[in-house]
């Protein structure tokens with residue numbers, strides 16, 4: 001007897017059945033977040049949508065296991081499977097980025113950077129990094145971070161005027177002068193609000209001249225590097241630090257990669273220097289993400305992220321927005337709202353009410369305070385994961401334009417109208433990994 005499909009297929013089973021029963025309150029919050037991520041246009045450049053496979057790997061029994069040490073050298077028994085999982089992640093990282101050594105255990109980007117300090121500097125030593133208000137990360141020696149209190153952080157910036165073509169870019173004369181004068185143990189390059197290509201070769205030359213270890217922090221651009229849409233730091237940097245959850249589209253985690261000569265120092269710094277047991281479920285999800293990033297379709301994704309960001313920048317410039325460095329080479333656009341007479345935070349909160357999620361951000365040489373800066377930071381990794389293309393970027397720019405004008409006037413009706421239009425478009429582009437998608 002042949003089985004026939006039912007005339008009316010059953011609707012998909014509700015997500016998280018065990019959680020709904022055990023903790024309905026929390027399940028409801030997760031459901032609400034899924035809905036929010038489905039309905040809104042998420043433009044925060046450090047965020048993304050991971051695949052269902054990456055999500056599944058993070059929610060596995062691997063999280064039940066303690067594994068201090070490294071494959072074949074653990075302090076706990078029962079590592080038959082975990083060793084293979086971690087080795088798979090390490091081998092995939094080495095193959096994807098073309099590095100001799102990879103450590104996939106850092107809990108996140110900040111501890112990964114701290115491990116680099118532990119490996120190559122001593123408390124009180126000088127380190128050179130890009131300053132936070134210029135686009136660098138807290139962990140590159142900024143004062144409020146442990147890296148700026150336990151180490152002597154010397155900071156470089158960008159050239160002005162920041163919104164001009166040619167301005168808003170790293171001032172290599174300053175980097176070279178500071179490096180020669182201060183003789184840092186470590187030089188950090190890379191950042192969190194850098195819209196232009198990082199010249200790893202120029203940093204490598206300066207680091208070699210002064211005998212510093214060059215750490216390329218590619219947290220933001222790792223997916224672009226893996227997909228061939230940004231030059232690789234591998235020939236120039238001693239150490240490469242990255243988060244795994246931004247453009248690389250993996251779980252929240254991090255990796256440290258290096259030449260074989262630094263392998264021992266890095267491994268020792270991560271464990272036992274800084275951490276205990278690795279998060280094996282995260283390691284597994286990193287392995288999945290690295291496999292996905294090695295597929296030809298990921299190269300298309302990385303190039304589409306950049307094409308979308310460039311198209312969005314053009315469409316914003318056409319609407320009179322000032323952009324730091326006059327545009328973008330990567331996934332990120334930094335908007336200076338000074339000429340629009342709307343502070344960054346006011347604009348970001350209004351856009352949020354319009355279903356467009358961004359973050360307020362300082363712009364280099366910002367006359368305003370960091371809690372209430374002049375800019376907003378946007379990016380295209382998430383919308384590209386949903387399949388939006390360059391043809392939609394003028395519409396996105398127009399929503400931002402209308403949202404910023406509405407923020408200036410306090411026009412809540414206009415923001416609500418944008419929210420409806422955004423949700424309509426988003427419904428046509430289901431997000432990977434979301435149970436509510438489609």
Ligand SMILES: Cc1ncc(COP(=O)(O)O)c(C=O)c1O
Pocket residue numbers: 046108109110111113137139190191192217218219220243253
């Ligand atoms: C360049 C850079 N490095 C490091 C980090 C720190 O990563 P995490 O937030 O995972 O600690 C970030 C996070 O935004 C970053 O942008």
